[in-house]
Amino acid sequence: MSTNSSTGAGGNYLDVRDLRVEFPTEDGLVRAVDGVSFTLQRGQTLAIVGESGSGKSVTSQAIMGLHNRKSANISGQVILEGEDLIAMSDEGVRKLRGQKMAMIFQDPLSSLHPFYTVGKQLVEAVRVHQDVTKDAARKQAIAMLDRVGIPNPDRRVDDYPHQLSGGMRQRVMIAMALLNSPTLLIADEPTTALDVTVQAQILELLKDLQRDFNTAIIVITHDLGVVADMADEVVVMYGGRLVEHGSVRDIFHRPEMPYTLGLLASMPRLDHGRSSRLDPIPGLPPSLIRLPKGCVFRPRCTYHDKVPNGLCDTERPELITTAPNHEVRCHMTADVRRAIAVERLGARIEETA
Amino acid sequence: MSGYIVRRLISMVLMLLLLTLVVFLLFSVLPTDPARLTCGKACTPEVIAANRHNLGLDLPLWQQYWDFVKGIFVGRTYGSGTQTYSCDAPCLGYSFKRGEEVTTLIKQGFPATFWLATGAFIMWIVVGVSVGIYAALRRGKWQDKTVMGISLIGYSLPSFFIGLVLLYFIILKWELLPYPSYVSPFENPVAFFQTMLLPWIVLAILYAAFYMRLTRNQMLDTLGEDYIRTARAKGLSERIVIRKHGLRAGLTPIVTAAGLDLAGLLGGAIITESIFSLPGIGSLAVNSVVDADLPLIVGITLVTATFIIVANLIVDLLYAVIDPRVRLV
Numbered sequence: 001m002s003t004n005s006s007t008g009a010g011g012n013y014l015d016v017r018d019l020r021v022e023f024p025t026e027d028g029l030v031r032a033v034d035g036v037s038f039t040l041q042r043g044q045t046l047a048i049v050g051e052s053g054s055g056k057s058v059t060s061q062a063i064m065g066l067h068n069r070k071s072a073n074i075s076g077q078v079i080l081e082g083e084d085l086i087a088m089s090d091e092g093v094r095k096l097r098g099q100k101m102a103m104i105f106q107d108p109l110s111s112l113h114p115f116y117t118v119g120k121q122l123v124e125a126v127r128v129h130q131d132v133t134k135d136a137a138r139k140q141a142i143a144m145l146d147r148v149g150i151p152n153p154d155r156r157v158d159d160y161p162h163q164l165s166g167g168m169r170q171r172v173m174i175a176m177a178l179l180n181s182p183t184l185l186i187a188d189e190p191t192t193a194l195d196v197t198v199q200a201q202i203l204e205l206l207k208d209l210q211r212d213f214n215t216a217i218i219v220i221t222h223d224l225g226v227v228a229d230m231a232d233e234v235v236v237m238y239g240g241r242l243v244e245h246g247s248v249r250d251i252f253h254r255p256e257m258p259y260t261l262g263l264l265a266s267m268p269r270l271d272h273g274r275s276s277r278l279d280p281i282p283g284l285p286p287s288l289i290r291l292p293k294g295c296v297f298r299p300r301c302t303y304h305d306k307v308p309n310g311l312c313d314t315e316r317p318e319l320i321t322t323a324p325n326h327e328v329r330c331h332m333t334a335d336v337r338r339a340i341a342v343e344r345l346g347a348r349i350e351e352t353a
Numbered sequence: 354m355s356g357y358i359v360r361r362l363i364s365m366v367l368m369l370l371l372l373t374l375v376v377f378l379l380f381s382v383l384p385t386d387p388a389r390l391t392c393g394k395a396c397t398p399e400v401i402a403a404n405r406h407n408l409g410l411d412l413p414l415w416q417q418y419w420d421f422v423k424g425i426f427v428g429r430t431y432g433s434g435t436q437t438y439s440c441d442a443p444c445l446g447y448s449f450k451r452g453e454e455v456t457t458l459i460k461q462g463f464p465a466t467f468w469l470a471t472g473a474f475i476m477w478i479v480v481g482v483s484v485g486i487y488a489a490l491r492r493g494k495w496q497d498k499t500v501m502g503i504s505l506i507g508y509s510l511p512s513f514f515i516g517l518v519l520l521y522f523i524i525l526k527w528e529l530l531p532y533p534s535y536v537s538p539f540e541n542p543v544a545f546f547q548t549m550l551l552p553w554i555v556l557a558i559l560y561a562a563f564y565m566r567l568t569r570n571q572m573l574d575t576l577g578e579d580y581i582r583t584a585r586a587k588g589l590s591e592r593i594v595i596r597k598h599g600l601r602a603g604l605t606p607i608v609t610a611a612g613l614d615l616a617g618l619l620g621g622a623i624i625t626e627s628i629f630s631l632p633g634i635g636s637l638a639v640n641s642v643v644d645a646d647l648p649l650i651v652g653i654t655l656v657t658a659t660f661i662i663v664a665n666l667i668v669d670l671l672y673a674v675i676d677p678r679v680r681l682v
């Protein structure tokens with residue numbers, strides 16, 4: 001993995017700092033993302049995992065500038081190659097969207113416009129950012145369809161989305177995202193709507209394209225198989241907060257936060273990389289309007305009695321660095337956390353020095 | 354596609370036949386005796402009996418129905434011997450009350466209704482749809498709330514109320530417009546517009562109020578769709594996202610509603626026509642009910658239903674043109 005020269009201050013290609021997204025609603029303020037920070041380099045993949053409703057999509061859409069700033073309160077910094085997108089004008093961010101940074105979504109059928117052909121939608125994506133004729137854009141579109149593995153691209157280009165299979169549609173979405181050679185690609189549950197064999201193909205394609213274009217990828221998923229397959233680094237989110245952050249090895253072999261342990265415990269065999277859905281951990285995710293006073297995971301955590309003075313009920317745990325580049329949000333001491341991880345996951349855990 | 358149209362046309366004819374049957378049976382079980390209604394107060398039983406015979410009302414019900422349906426397709430004759438009257442196809446019956454063929458009466462009423470409906474249609478579509486879009490784009494803001502409030506008022510005010518208020522102030526009190534008296538636009542365009550302006554407004558208010566709401570809600574639904582998010586993710590400007598991606602999908606359902614509403618109005622706008630004394634199908638319908646003029650009631654019902662059924666077909670065909678997912682099979 002080559003680290004490209006195009007990095008911003010601090011040497012990171014993407015630097016998300018203390019990102020917060022709140023939605024004022026009739027029921028109260030929804031704290032969808034509450035202080036999330038991470039960095040990403042070109043050619044690297046970051047996975048964001050967590051149960052549904054934990055704020056993964058809101059985070060990624062905040063990076064893309066897809067929230068309406070009038071109806072969402074956004075704060076923090078999203079620094080892409082040295083430029084802060086949160087501070088940038090809407091128009092400035094719009095010009096980067098689809099060009100420097102692109103996104104693919106979970107459900108390719110609903111994400112493509114039903115009334116326009118694939119070709120029309122691709123040509124449009126080319127021509128927003130490139131001053132080329134329709135014919136030239138169409139040639140690019142066909143070439144890209146070919147590149148993402150669509151057979152007979154010169155005929156498929158005139159199909160409507162509903163005429164394609166689910167896997168083909170997701171390939172079209174990927175082609176659309178890649179048309180302007182973005183260097184940051186966000187894939188929000190790119191394979192959730194697809195069947196297993198197609199899932200594997202799409203992931204291969206993404207990795208393949210990443211090698212070719214040296215793209216930084218954020219992949220959002222609740223499938224730990226996808227994480228094992230794709231990611232270099234992992235962010236675990238719970239209740240709108242980042243609860244653990246580390247390399248794939250850290251997360252799979254040296255996890256410390258009880259929520260991460262729960263996620264891993266629900267996965268049958270880690271090292272075989274077989275795609276498996278997470279079994280829900282007993283209990284429900286918290287309401288993002290009335291978060292528990294102490295640790296957000298407290299209502300579902302079986303280890304809070306390991307923390308003295310009922311701190312879990314009264315105080316928000318800070319994100320602490322437990323090892324280089326490995327952060328955890330939990331009141332337990334490092335020794336206790338590690339002991340619990342070994343007890344819970346046994347052989348999966350590497351003995352740490 | 355042509356196979357589909359043929360099938361739709363056949364089912365359309367079957368539906369209309371069924372409808373004639375229902376309407377026919379409905380009126381035949383009414384306690385009023387149509388033959389008795391054919392002449393005035395000083396009527397002798399002999400005359401009634403003769404009329405009953407001439408109208409075919411002494412025949413068995415199925416025979417009457419058969420004659421009626423036959424009349425629509427090939428025409429029919431009333432009476433017998435020297436006293437016959439022939440009614441050419443499409444014969445919807447003969448109104449003894451008015452001494453005129455039902456078809457002729459409806460044809461006479463059609464122009465006023467047609468102009469009323471089309472003029473109001475244009476007004477309400479232009480106003481309703483554009484205001485609806487405007488409200489959707491300012492969702493939740495005071496502009497949106499104002500529009501929705503106005504829409505609610507417009508929708509809940511009965512049109513006879515609006516009509517009478519306008520009639521009283523603008524025509525009677527302030528004499529801004531002459532008292533309405535229908536003329537063809539080809540005869541006297543100025544008088545035509547003077548007559549039609551208020552009826553158009555009254556009718557358009559009711560529908561515009563409804564279309565504002567419909568358009569706003571459709572647009573909001575569409576703007577929440579995943580493909581709109583994709584359009585934004587591509588880097589398209591908000592203007593293009595809304596115009597090219599939003600309107601195209603959001604306004605499609607409006608086409609259906611508009612087609613059916615227009616068709617419904619072509620069958621007469623009863624209240625508006627009555628208030629402004631427009632000699633249209635709506636007024637004709639009211640009078641036919643008041644006079645218990647059964648052949649006319651049956652005729653108008655059929656014509657109105659035909660408009661709606663045909664409009665349904667047209668709207669479905671249009672939909673297939675607009676939405677590539679719709680396949681006519």
Ligand SMILES: Nc1ncnc2c1ncn2[C@@H]1O[C@H](COP(=O)(O)OP(=O)(O)O)[C@@H](O)[C@H]1O
Nearest residue numbers: 023030032051052053054055056057058059288
């Ligand atoms: N526009 C919005 N207004 C209010 N709440 C929102 C909005 N968008 C997302 N949310 C809430 O934010 C939370 C996180 O959503 P999301 O990021 O989509 O979760 P996920 O991790 O499943 O992707 C959810 O509870 C969702 O209801």
Ligand code: SF4
Nearest residue numbers: 295298301312330331
């Ligand atoms: S802080 Fe307490 S409640 Fe939260 S995860 Fe740690 S032990 Fe559990």
Ligand SMILES: [Mg+2]
Nearest residue numbers: 056057058188
């Ligand atoms: Mg999501």
